[in-house]
């Protein structure tokens with residue numbers, strides 16, 4: 001299988017195998033008109049298997065969302081068919097409207113216009129807690 | 140302008156200031172009787188909690204201020220579907236400070252983010268209740284003369300008891316506190332609270348047997364073991380007596396033990412203990428009013 005290389009755009013590489021579709025949805029890539037390639041189960045010397053997403057436009061990738069879903073992924077920025085920047089990801093300190101609080105006693109369960117805000121409370125264990133009720137998010 | 144939503148927003152210095160202020164109010168009530176003249180406290184109680192509301196209202200009246208508000212959601216604009224944010228914004232036009240009780244966790248935080256006046260969390264579901272914790276800290280300070288070097292026993296429902304979690308978190312910041320956690324297996328302290336103890340290298344023991352640890356305790360904090368927390372009636376009946384404090388169980392206790400309870404009590408402390416000088420739970424209620432007075436003064440920045 002061959003995917004054309006892109007001229008100006010983004011390559012999200014080293015995605016944990018199986019997570020590409022989730023990332024595609026969370027980043028809102030379905031709303032793009034340009035070509036987007038989602039490649040699954042590419043063999044990788046480092047990872048065994050990985051997924052890759054290629055976006056054929058200069059798109060603003062929300063690094064917080066990507067860092068939360070798959071902190072091991074890398075974002076390569078391509079201009080004139082050359083990689084001009086490579087971004088490493090970090091777990092974001094705060095997530096807004098990415099995950100939803102599932103605690104039925106949380107104020108967000110009755111006031112649905114409130115932004116869903118989660119804060120990173122344990123970096124090692126990757127624990128995010130709802131800002132309102134402090135319930136830990138489960139993946 | 141600041142609010143109080145979670146006890147951990149106050150550092151130990153600020154807690155000491157509040158305790159000192161409360162002690163000064165207790166010693167010189169007249170000095171404070173006009174401090175909040177012309178100021179209004181709005182008590183927004185979206186669920187009934189008579190004791191907490193009366194404590195806040197008595198606190199404001201004793202500072203010379205006034206009180207307005209409601210005591211249940213049915214009589215409020217929330218019944219018409221108003222959001223917490225709008226309630227906070229409109230109340231900011233009428234009052235100088237808000238005390239909010241709400242069944243949903245996080246509601247007072249939403250109010251604080253939208254109000255232009257200070258908001259005090261007066262209990263949000265099973266989540267936070269910082270003025271209860273301040274009450275407990277003032278009581279410990281007054282009874283023991285210190286907040287460090289103490290062996291503190293918690294007995295009963297340690298799983299769902301928010302007052303317990305919050306007091307443990309607050310006490311974790313003082314030196315040489317040893318926690319003794321007494322509960323049935325089903326109602327042990329949740330692991331995330333224990334994590335805090337481990338992280339801070341605090342000593343704790345867990346047991347199901349109150350009598351065996353009684354002689355060590357400086358403080359015994361009793362809580363209610365509720366029937367609805369058990370899967371079946373048999374377990375409840377089998378266990379409930381182990382966590383009821385009766386006079387004979389105090390035979391091995393220290394002479395200066397302080398027995399505390401957030402109230403209301405059902406039967407977990409027998410009424411015969413009320414006349415024991417070690418019983419502090421009614422003093423706790425009174426302390427609650429004084430620490431709320433100190434907090435209102437602090438948040439309103441009244442000297």
Ligand SMILES: [Zn+2]
Pocket residue numbers: 101102103106107108130131132133134135245
């Ligand atoms: Zn929540």
